[in-house]
Each structure stands twice: as C-alpha cells, then as structure tokens.
Amino acid sequence: MKITKELLERYELGQCTEAEAAAVSLWLDSTSLSLDDDDELETGIADDAMDDLLIEQEMWQHISAYMQEMADKSNTPERTENNIVFKPAKNNDPTVKFAAFIAIAASLLIILGMGWWFYPTTADKEHFFNASNSDKAVMLWEEDSFEFTLSKNSSASINLQSGNMDVSGDVLFSPKKDFKLFDKHNNTSLDFRQGEVYFISTDPDTSELVVYSKSQLEYLPPILRKHIRKQFHLT
C-alpha cells in the first residue's frame, strides 16, 4: 500500500480502514518515513546517499530501541494507549531544526569560551611550579607529578614545558614520573627517575649545584649525610 499525505491525514482523523491503519503503523515503524509520492527521494538517491541512509536507519533503530526501553520503564498512560507517542520521528519542522541548530551553536560557543577563559590559568598551573620557604624548618609541596620538600631559605621552580629548573638552597625532589630537566646556571642536564628521591643543593654564593639520589646519599661523608637528614627531618 502506498503511503500518501492523504492517507496520513485520514489516519490522523481516524478515518482509515483496518488495513490502511496497519499499513500506516508499519510505515511509522519503518525508519525511512519517506512518502511514496516523493519522487525526489525515490529517484535521486546516489550510492553515497544510500549508504548514509542505511547508517541513518541503523542509528534510528538503536535510538528507537532505546526509547522503547525507556518507555517500558516509565509505564506512562500514553505508552499503553498509543505507541506512536514514543515513536521516534523526524521532525521536519524548520523552526525546530533552527532552534536545535542555535542551541548546539550556543553550547559550542559557551564551551569554547570557557576553554579559552580557563586555558591560560590551567596551563600556568600545569607547566610552572614555583615554591619558596623562608622561615619554616621544612615545607612540603605535593603536585600531581612530583613532590618538593624545601628546607629553610630555599626555593625551587620548574618550567615543565621548557624543562628548565632553578633551585636555591636545599631541597628534596621526589618525581612521580621520569623527568629530564635543565639547570641554566650550571648548564647541566639532569635525569630524574620516577620513584627516586633526590637531594638537590645549590650553594647560594657560588650557585654550584649538587644532586644526589637518596641511594647515593650513603656515599657522602657521614657528617654531611647527618646534616641532610637533620635538615629534612629524615629520622
């Protein structure tokens, strides 16, 4: 049976025969929802468009099944009275389409705007670390990818983007991932391994840098080792 506009109007008005109503129901259940008198669709579908249509049908089937499931769960009177209420149907109303387009565009704009607004500060937090301790015996900074313990009169900064680091005084550095950092003052590249603890010390007068992993501390003279332990309250 051909589904025409006239038939649909009669279906809406309840003037269909049983056979016609069944045919319309079947048509509504189908996914293409194209009218058999729509010549453009019938004749002008290229292969690509056909593929698109098949994908579209599959998607609508999934959505339909999902909607059906939701309707089953909701158990509303409409559901029991008329399945059509829950049938997914394309709304060809241009006003609704336009409103949807505006809503999507607005959402995108808001998301992009927020991204643009928050990006610089987030990037700052992620790429730059700066800490200093001037008065406390020892201070701990815990970041996502590392920890810094600063003894008194010490500071540490890291630019994770450029890989530059700057340490003054005595710090303990505990990387939570592998790092390769560069000390500009001493023109030295340093490899830090995840899970290791490093004692980094810079002489404030000479800027000379000393780096020892915790396991290497045992090679230091006992008095220096004791001094470092005291500094960082290691025992």
Added chain:
Amino acid sequence: MRLFTGLYPILYVVLASSIIGFGTSCTHAPKELETALNFEPAYSLFVSKEGVNNFLFVDSTWEHLASIKPPHAGFNREFIQRNGFIYSVNPENDYLIQYQITSTGLQAVDSIKVVNDNIEQYHWKNNSDTLLISNVVHGDIETCRFYEIDTKTFSLIREAQLPIPPAVHDFSILSLGLVRYENDKLWIAYAYSKMLGHNEYTTLDTMYYRTLDFASLRVLSEQKDPRSTYPGGINTIQTYSGTAENGDFYFTSGPGIAAGNNIEQPSAIFRKKNGSDEVDTTYMVNISAQTGNHAYGFWYVGNGKAMVRGERSDKYTDFSNHHAVYQFEYYLADLASGKLQKLDLPLDKGTRKENVVQVGANLYLAIDDEKENHTVWQYNLESGKITTHLTPKFPIDYQLRLDKLK
C-alpha cells in the same frame, strides 16, 4: 687386578688434572648464578647496581652463587650479620629487624624500635649474643642513645642515654667512632664537627675517649688525644678497628675529606693496650706520612698485621666524585714496625666498603676496578700471591660488602 692397580694412578692424574683445569678456568670466567639458594651460604656479597641492592650468596667452595633480593627496597648495606642472622634498621619506621637467612631469602623474625634509621656503632659484648648499639640522637643538642639487646630472645635488656657531652664550643655535630666493652667497662671514642658553609664542614682537631662503668654508665675517665681526629667511623659500613691475639686493640683515625675533613691531621693507627683504659700515647703509625694520603678502612688479619684501605688525592676532585673514581689502594701494615706494604691490586672505587674477609692465610677482597671488573681477589698472606678468585656474572656497580657468614 694388575690391570686396575696399574690404571688407578693414571686415572687419579687425569681426574686431578681435569679438576685443577676446571677450577682454574672457573676463577677467570665470570661465574654464573644459580636460580635458587640450594646450598649452605658461607659468604655473602652485597652488591649495588644503579642504586638497586642485591645479596649474592656464595657457598664454602666459592663454586655456587645465588642472588637474593633484600627484604625491602630501603634495605641498604648498613647491616650487622652473625650466626645466620642479619640485623638491619628499616628506614621507613626505625625498627631494628632481625632476619634469618633462609633458602627463600631474608625472613623477618622480630623487631625492636630504635632511634634513627641507621646504626652508628655496634659491638658484640664479649663476643657473645649480646648486641650493644650506640646512636647519636639528631637534634640541636645531640645526645647519645645506648641499647643492650639479647639477640637469642631478641629482647631489649637496657636502653639508656650515654654520658657524652653534646658539643665542644660551637662544634655541635657528635660522631661516635668506636664503642667497645671490656672488663665491665664501656670505652667510647668520639669527635665533634661543625658546618662551615653550605655543604662544608670540619672536625675539631682532637679525638675524645671516655671509659664508663658498664652497669651504671657512670664516667670513670676521659682522655683527649690531639694526634689526629675522627677516630673510627660508622662500623656498619666499614671496619676501623681490630683486636690482636694478645688483646691489644688497634684503631684508625679518619681526618680525610670523606670522614672528618680536617686534612692537615694524619690518618693513623692507634693502640689501646689490653687491660688499659687509656689509649697508648707512645704508639702511632702515621699512614699519611708514608702514603701521602688519607685512609679509611682497617682490618686486623693476624700476626700483628692489618689491611689498610687508602685513598689517592690525585684521583678525585672533592667529595662529590670521591666514591665514583678508581683510587683506593690496599696496604698491609706491620703494626710492630709501622711499615706499610702496598699490595699489587687494581685501584678500587667506593669511599667506604666492608670488603675484606679472612679465611686462614687467605684474604679475600672485593674490588671494583676501572676495567669494570667486579672481582673478589685472593691474597695469600704467607706466599704474598695475589690472584683473581671470583667474578660473579651479575650486574654490579659496587661490591659494597663481602661478609663471611659466621
């Protein structure tokens, strides 16, 4: 029968030659490790590769080796071993843990809470199962904590504060260098240091000794010795003293940059005669005067002889590369004449090592040379012959310890 008796000597010769040939070839080729500890360990090497430590247990024939991982990642070389047990402080919680060496590794048996995450001085009282431990309690004012532990039951007999002054003038960093029990007395040698700059320090130019009554820990006598400084050292890391057959006690001082850092004073050997509370001020072997360098390790090897491990100041720049350069020489010291004889061994690396073991007339020394050989050398005290003895086929940067398990 004639045939068999005739063949026996030939067979013996063939067998003996193959055994000797096999043995000789094994001493030079790196020794493969077995996958499990299926033998009675007689020696242990404690080795380090890129900061990761491992035990290599060796049987009495030096033919079988097996590696055993330490019980935890923080387990370092500062352990005490005796009678199949190992004692080590867990740096995570400052508990002294007693481990038993088993075929599967070190099994924790018991524990006692101590101050600090290391042991500065240990001593077996009268060579018995009573372990004496002394640690400096870190702080602005340093104090000295003493533990007496029965290792049979692993129970604390006594915990007390030792009457050691916390500072002399502004030298407020206290180092305990030697602690020794003798005739119901506790004899302690110590020194004082201070920070000079950011990572610089020095040690006051005097060695201090105190004799305490063991029961009451009351001070019986005190002696100041200005001939050198920084007596002894942390003896869980390296040995700095030994007792001769006649009971005389010998020890070294370490004023070099890797210990006391008062380099104008000499590294030297001193003596405390059997039965005396005082260090013998008439006796001193000046190591620095003979070698032109400082020294750090001292192992008494019998018959009035001792091994001394000396640095080479022309090889390192400062303490930052002191441990990494190949510079250590070994000397046989004649304690009566004071003469040092340099041994024909490759230069070793590692600022401090517990790497000398004696079995009869043979000394075994674990040396990490600049050809990246990590080898146990054998030095026969009677013949003077030096040979390579064992090279484990295992990744090694430093052989930090060689112990005879006793």
